[in-house]
Amino acid sequence: PRSETIWRKYSECAFFQECQRKLKHRLRLDSYLLKPVQRITKYQLLLKELLKYSKDCEASVLLKEALDAML
Numbered sequence: 001p002r003s004e005t006i007w008r009k010y011s012e013c014a015f016f017q018e019c020q021r022k023l024k025h026r027l028r029l030d031s032y033l034l035k036p037v038q039r040i041t042k043y044q045l046l047l048k049e050l051l052k053y054s055k056d057c058e059a060s061v062l063l064k065e066a067l068d069a070m071l
Contacts, residue, residue: 044070
């Protein structure tokens with residue numbers, strides 16, 4: 001409830017809109033303010049995206065392990 005209240009207060013903030021535009025996110029910030037059980041399915045999508053762009057990164061092994069755990 002607290003995050004929803006804060007989001008309603010700042011949802012029209014230019015900063016958040018600019019971040020969404022720059023990152024080309026289709027979903028607004030409030031889409032990520034879900035209940036913990038609802039987030040689980042989103043984590044694997046996020047990890048897949050992170051892994052896709054960090055193939056040569058030191059953390060790619062950790063990302064792969066995290067993705068495997070989520071799947």
